Amino acid sequence: MPPTDTQSAAPEARQTVTSEAVLDAALTLFAERGYHGTALSQIAERLGIRTPSLYNHMRSKQELLETLVAATLRDVLTDFHGAVADSEDPVVQLRAATRVYALRHATHRREALVVNRDTTSLPEPALTEMRERRREHERAIRSIIMRGIECGAFAVGNAGLASFAILEMSVSIARWFREDGPRTAEQVADEYAEFALRICRYRG
Structure with a gap:
């Protein structure tokens, strides 16, 4: 049933991050800063996710490269x-x-x-x-x-x-x-x- 005046609507679902998006973000940052100059936390920040969430899409930064x-x-x-x-x-x-x-x-x-x-x-x-x-x-x-x-x-x-x-x-x-x-x-x-x-x- 729709929410009443005293109920709040469910929060909007966060956009799902794909493996392709992770690779694209890594590519951009590697090109801008170099492989050694890029931290996994920076890739996660670019995608708007927490760093541990990257491991759903890769084993390591080395694997991305x-x-x-x-x-x-x-x-x-x-x-x-x-x-x-x-x-x-x-x-x-x-x-x-x-x-x-x-x-x-x-x-x-x-x-x-x-x-x-x-x-x-x-x-x-x-x-x-x-x-x-x-x-x-x-x-x-x-x-x-x-x-x-x-x-x-x-x-x-x-x-x-x-x-x-x-x-x-x-x-x-x-x-x-x-x-x-x-x-x-x-x-x-x-x-x-x-x-x-x-x-x-x-x-x-």
Whole structure:
């Protein structure tokens, strides 16, 4: 029955915090303050809950970092494979692979900052596993460049050094790109794709 004048209505139910919300809050704080500079109490405060309630969604702060890094590196590889799937031409593949990687660093800046700064805070064996996923991406880019050299499309002398330069320049986007800047994320990604071809001394 509805409450009378002498009865008070039940308090409004508090919004449920999900595991996804915990990860998102952790990602934001790790990006802003660094993994070691973020306390679990700060994540809980951001979510409006008590710190012990976080343990309904995770075992430790370390697990949060591992989950975030693993998801990001998985998505990087998924992006790569999707970008190069429609062509065997190393020029087309390098342009597409660089573009999608650059675009991710402009549109997923929090993830990029955390992965590139805080992955080394992971314990073994997680650290070795995450490093291997990053090396898998680098080897794939290097393989494209080597095929481009073999077919005469690229004239760069060192495929490994070229792949490193392309990846590192793309990583830097997360540190300087701003949504309200003079270029959109897509424009930056397009330009970086052309930079990659220049690094490889494209003969087109």
